[in-house]
Amino acid sequence: MNTLRLRRHDLVWLDPSIDVGRYAAAAQTDTARHWVKQGFPLVVARQAAARVQDAERIMLGFSLPSAPMRTRVMLSADRSAILRHSRPLLLADAMRLAPAGWQAGMSRLHELCECTGTVARVYGSLSSEILTGRRYLDAASDLDLLLECADAARLRELLAGLEDYPLAVPRIDGEILAASGWAAAWRELAAAIRNGIAQVLAKSDTDVRLIRVDEFTQPFPVPA
Template identity: 35%
Template sequence: MDPLEQFQRHDLVWLSASGWDALCAAQPLALLPALRHWQQQEWPCVVRRSDTDAAADEVCIGIAFAPQDGHKLRIAARVRCDQVIEHQPGLALATVLPLVSAVWQPPLRALQVAASTVGLRFRVYGSLAYEFLTGETYLTPDSDIDVLFRPADAVQLQAGLALLQHYQQQLPLDGEVIFPGAQAVAWKEWLLADSVSETDYAARVLVKDLRQVRLLRKTDLLQSLQAT
């Protein structure tokens, strides 16, 4: 079994002591206090796309530190898969709702309720997720709310896209739709392709997975839903 099959981009992972030692050893010495603080707080790292030269048993991860004076510091690292001691998908939207601002609360709750009625679970990543996990300040007035969803079929795909299209009028929404095989497409790009031609399923969209970025036809992604 491919050890990476268990991971998807945006997943949260917690590292063993040896994992943290390996991560810290590969980073500049000046970052060591911040990284050890992250370890002591037992905050997770986030799975990112694999580096082209990563070993077969390595998972590529990242940490985004809270912005300081407008500067955003991110680190990229690798650890062995066996140095991950806990692993879960990104946070559910319902989980982070108590954190969000009063301005965002009503439309986000409405989005969550509407998604539940059609059997969808939206998850969050990016600044909103980091702020919930760490308690530090990541969100600014210009921040997006990054959300993703994994449709089970074409009906759920259309339902999820319709909800996001509706609520983006009230919220700074961004994010991805995840097709089978962890194939991620920016849902705004999918909607844009729809707006150009509702029937042109040969149109290509940019697809990201754990290993690569490529262009695929929309029809191929739709067929992947039908095959599951």
């Protein structure tokens, strides 16, 4: 069995010879087939299984560039159909391909992440535009970041820097991913810490629940 570790926001490329349309909603079968045959990546979604690495089928999704309401396509695929897998794009790589108006802001963010020992990755519209060559970004688009910060002291420094971010373009959205595997929206986590709120809504690869803010950077038990 393929036990490749797949996490939310990871990218996978599927074998174009498989018929993914069988595992998409009836109204989206042709769309799913066309997407995979073009060699575009899919994004790993939150899994229903207790342990994502043991699931034989993986829940995946992608968005179509259909503004103003983006169409989200969901499907499942066998692990054996995965030809390639990667973590989300690094901020350092994505900013070279970002709109000119975003360059200065992304450079400042990159400096903040380097100073706080944070690995910054990009998902959402910018990632989709880079990986497919299609138009996803517009004037209202946010920069979606997955920020991997495992040190509690550095995490507070990172959140303070994000809250003090001086540039309006791009607007920063996204999640803080702790070493525990839990992720929380950075704005909600920053507000909880600032206001002394005890809990914050967090997501793992398989679950969503409230966790204590002071446990956010602590490892959580993984079933044997």
